[in-house]
Amino acid sequence: MASIHNAATTFDFLAVNCVPESHVWTEQKDYPVVPESAGNDAVPVVDMADGTEGAIAAVAQVAEEWGGFLLVGHGVPIELLVRVEEQIKCLLARPAPEKERAARGGDFKNGYGVPPYALYFSKLMWSEGYTFSAANVRSEFRRIWPDGGDEYMRFCDVMEEFHKEMRALGEKVLDMFYKVLGLSADHIAGGGVERQIRDTMTATMRLNMYPKCPEPERAIGLAAHTDSVFFTFIMQSLVPGLQLLRRGPDRWVTVPAQPGALPVLIGDLFHVLTNGRFHNVLHRAVVNQDRERVSVAYLIGPPKDMKVAPLDVAIRQGSKAAFRIVTWPEYMVAREKTFWNDGEALKILRVTEDEGDAELAQGMNK
Numbered sequence: 001m002a003s004i005h006n007a008a009t010t011f012d013f014l015a016v017n018c019v020p021e022s023h024v025w026t027e028q029k030d031y032p033v034v035p036e037s038a039g040n041d042a043v044p045v046v047d048m049a050d051g052t053e054g055a056i057a058a059v060a061q062v063a064e065e066w067g068g069f070l071l072v073g074h075g076v077p078i079e080l081l082v083r084v085e086e087q088i089k090c091l092l093a094r095p096a097p098e099k100e101r102a103a104r105g106g107d108f109k110n111g112y113g114v115p116p117y118a119l120y121f122s123k124l125m126w127s128e129g130y131t132f133s134a135a136n137v138r139s140e141f142r143r144i145w146p147d148g149g150d151e152y153m154r155f156c157d158v159m160e161e162f163h164k165e166m167r168a169l170g171e172k173v174l175d176m177f178y179k180v181l182g183l184s185a186d187h188i189a190g191g192g193v194e195r196q197i198r199d200t201m202t203a204t205m206r207l208n209m210y211p212k213c214p215e216p217e218r219a220i221g222l223a224a225h226t227d228s229v230f231f232t233f234i235m236q237s238l239v240p241g242l243q244l245l246r247r248g249p250d251r252w253v254t255v256p257a258q259p260g261a262l263p264v265l266i267g268d269l270f271h272v273l274t275n276g277r278f279h280n281v282l283h284r285a286v287v288n289q290d291r292e293r294v295s296v297a298y299l300i301g302p303p304k305d306m307k308v309a310p311l312d313v314a315i316r317q318g319s320k321a322a323f324r325i326v327t328w329p330e331y332m333v334a335r336e337k338t339f340w341n342d343g344e345a346l347k348i349l350r351v352t353e354d355e356g357d358a359e360l361a362q363g364m365n366k
């Protein structure tokens with residue numbers, strides 16, 4: 001599908017009183033929407049402070065059936081989350097020429113502009129945002145503030161504090177997932193691949209701003225997608241908008257926006273690591289007429305050169321690896337052709353019966 005826009009198109013969302021043709025998404029395949037907290041469709045809550053065996057069994061069920069949940073008891077101060085939100089609003093309220101100076105595209109994979117997958121759709125989404133590597137905050141944001149200064153320092157200090165907290169939380173959540181897979185603390189601490197993943201995983205941040213929309217049912221904030229990474233933490237303002245797809249019957253379930261609760265979304269590469277056991281959840285962000293919404297996706301993935309394949313512990317006795325070995329960049333390139341076909345991406349990596357018999361697929365520890 002041809003792209004009709006540049007990576008860093010600025011659009012004055014607040015200047016229009018209807019959704020222009022360039023942003024209309026009514027022809028997309030769609031499913032009914034379940035409102036917040038409805039019976040069996042209430043998004044599960046995982047409390048990290050609950051260290052019981054029962055809690056691990058509950059995480060197992062949620063990871064397999066939902067692929068997404070609300071994390072509480074995580075210890076990240078709410079007041080820090082509030083400061084992160086304030087800083088994002090300040091950044092994205094800067095004048096268009098300043099944001100365009102920091103545009104994605106060309107030599108810059110990171111920066112201001114539409115997310116990479118937007119280039120594969122013919123319509124624009126009702127959002128703007130900024131993508132950057134969490135390890136490079138200070139150099140990245142010199143593109144917005146070339147001379148540094150107080151605003152630059154405040155922004156970088158808050159983002160780095162957030163990164164420190166989230167990276168540490170990422171390790172705790174990874175350990176929780178490893179426990180679900182049956183790995184002992186000694187095994188994780190040993191020199192194997194599980195420890196290597198934990199020590200080397202990388203973080204990318206995508207700051208999203210969804211302006212108020214005069215006709216929300218005709219637009220989409222972020223179109224349906226799975227994240228390619230291991231897993232993603234979402235920090236969202238107190239305005240709902242994130243929805244998860246539940247299958248059978250297919251429906252969108254709205255994630256409540258609760259102070260301090262962090263949505264966690266399992267991505268494609270964790271689905272691969274667990275040999276398909278953890279569900280990589282299809283999700284999207286919708287917009288509304290009354291309130292702008294801000295979110296941060298804190299995406300945790302492997303280093304670019306790591307070869308990812310099902311973990312040995314996830315390949316149950318008598319079965320084989322269901323996915324072939326891939327690096328994250330290789331997977332992202334292969335996935336480009338599948339964006340308008342929900343759930344198709346991982347088929348690229350699936351090992352066929354014949355290949356499986358020929359034992360082409362191997363576990364990650366081999």
Ligand SMILES: C=C1C[C@]23C[C@@]1(O)CC[C@H]2[C@@]12CCC[C@@](C)(C(=O)O1)[C@H]2[C@@H]3C(=O)O
Pocket residue numbers: 115116117118131204206222225226227228229297299332
């Ligand atoms: C680390 C990344 C994952 C991501 C591409 C990116 O380089 C930065 C943003 C991420 C995001 C967010 C919106 C949807 C998505 C498909 C996209 O185009 O940009 C994801 C990408 C992904 O998960 O592969």
Ligand SMILES: O=C(O)CCC(=O)C(=O)O
Pocket residue numbers: 206208222227234236241242283284285294295296297
């Ligand atoms: O805004 C949200 O809640 C979702 C953001 C998201 O899915 C993403 O940036 O990948």
Ligand SMILES: [Fe+2]
Pocket residue numbers: 225226227232283297
């Ligand atoms: Fe996402």
